[in-house]
Amino acid sequence: MTIQLNVWSVFYACAAVQGYFLAVILFSVAKGSRTANRLLALLMLLFSIYLSDIFMSKAGLFYEWPHLLYYGVPLWYLFAPLSYLYVRYLLAKPVRWCWWHMLHLLPFFLIIYKLFPFYSLPAEIKIQFWTGVLKPPGGTMYNFLFNLMNPVQLFLYSGVTLKTIWEYPARQENTAGGVAPAHLHWLKIFVGLIALFAISDFVMCIYYFVYGKMVTEWTQIPLAIFSLILYGVAYLGIIRPEVLFPEKLLPKRNGSGINGAQAKQYAAQLVQLMASEKPFLDPDLKYSDLAMK
Template sequence: MDKINLLVTISVITMFISLFLALFLVTVKTEHKLSNRLFAFFLILSAIDMIGNINSLFYISLNVRVFISSFFLLQLPTFYLYVLSVCYSDFKLKQKHLIHSVAFLIANLILLPHFYTVDLPSKIRLLEKSSSIPEIQFNHILMHIQMLLYIVAAFMILRKARKIYLENYAGASIESLKWLFQFTLALSAFYFIALVKNIFKFTVYLNISEGLKIGLLIFEFFIIFWYLYKALNNPSLFRNIDSKLKLVSDIISEEKKIEPETLNEDLLRLKKYMADEKPFLDPALTIQDISNSLDIPVRELSVLINHQLGQHFYDFVNTYRIENTIEILKDSSKSKVTVLEILYEVGFNSKSSFNTAFKKHTGNTPTSYRKRLQNKYL
């Protein structure tokens, strides 16, 4: 009885938080409306999925209960679309995206003749023998295959988006992709535990399945709070890129080889422009901005930096920012300027990305580098 009460209590609290956060995401004023609505829908689906845990509080017919359980097949497709919307600024929902509801429709159509349309005693007999009924076995296999495919697809999208970002941008969006990768990793762990729970559900170890169910609810509770914390404390975190941008490897395979003389000439112009005009001081600098200033096509400039120089655009720009940082740190007249003030001055808008870039370039943190300089001149 205590275990049942605990399950119901955690389910009710998690449902309330999920629905409250969904309402917040739908009503808050932001430029990322589609992303918010997709994640709100994901939260609503998660809340609906928990209704099965609280059916002791009110009557739910078997048809409705089974239909609600199939909503699980819409959760990961919705999360996948959410990942796309966060990664790509020009993402829009289209009719073709309805294909992501196919598994949900198939699962319910399979149950139509032998479950939804039969009398109550027949439904009960079917559920009692669920472990040996072909329709239910098929739906469980379908659910787990879908789970694997969508998690892999989400990681592939994130991997490609990260590469495109590094090759074309020099702002803070990489932090968004890092966080979204971590969040997807947490969801992957959640669904893996759910898979293990379902395996034990059809064995004699039902107590293990019930224990994992409670663990999953607590895990889900903390995941939702984690998302809320990140969204509220980092409103600028959720930025995205243009899906029309291509990877440099794809550009090279599509285009004819650029003449070495042209590359050398463009490289000299690029380095002079970076040194004289200091465009890297703009925290939102993109490869398109430099392309417009130098009148070099983006595709050629991308090949020049990412392929010819062997650097991502992100690292290329950060190199100039770090070199500028070192100049400031060496300037004795600016010894009282804080590291935080310096990072904003040289074009960074994230302390974590600044520290990572500085350590990658010098092997030291900004603070330890400054102390070494001070000790050197004492």
């Protein structure tokens, strides 16, 4: 079998390989929120698996390894909840976990349940389903609704996530754990690209359901989006790491209750005390002891 490669295939393959490296690096980065970094690492890993899956399809590699067909599909249904959690933890607004949060994984398990019979098929039958010789069981409407679940899920989660970002008040910069506007700008771009992927995937699902075929050029849109995210994260990690790994801001003090004249008086007394008694030489000196003086 001859591997079929073109410029786009190489572009996506390079993005996927870079994503695997990013996942390893992000998982071990100690800057900023470690939980957010690990969630982003997991997203980079899933995006890379998605691109690798498409690359193998376009290059015809599934003819050689048919048992790898559709193994990455259930992972697509983790994009939405992981993106939401990443934003929440980067904004220092962690989720309070309850048992019903497991419902976030419901689409993931539904797709595994749907594909499980396919995974146990012989290699020859898998290739026939992949090439369209055999049609998937369940009927057109049944499969259409399953295909539609991913873009709808992504779009709904993107809306909730963007709402979380936009409601993040400006005064939050003055509170413990707040992040700067540059980080909010990055999050808006990130979630916006996820929403754009959801819209493009939704349009392709509708078109395929109505006309029974896929426009090849349209399939480049989601691939390009994930590639841009992977290349963008790599760029920020190298050129502007402070945007990708925000440090928690310390809260600003609202005031101590003394006016300017009193502050100057206390400062002068402190300077005089330091010059005369040299309390800074005492290794056991405490703030309370200094205040008593």
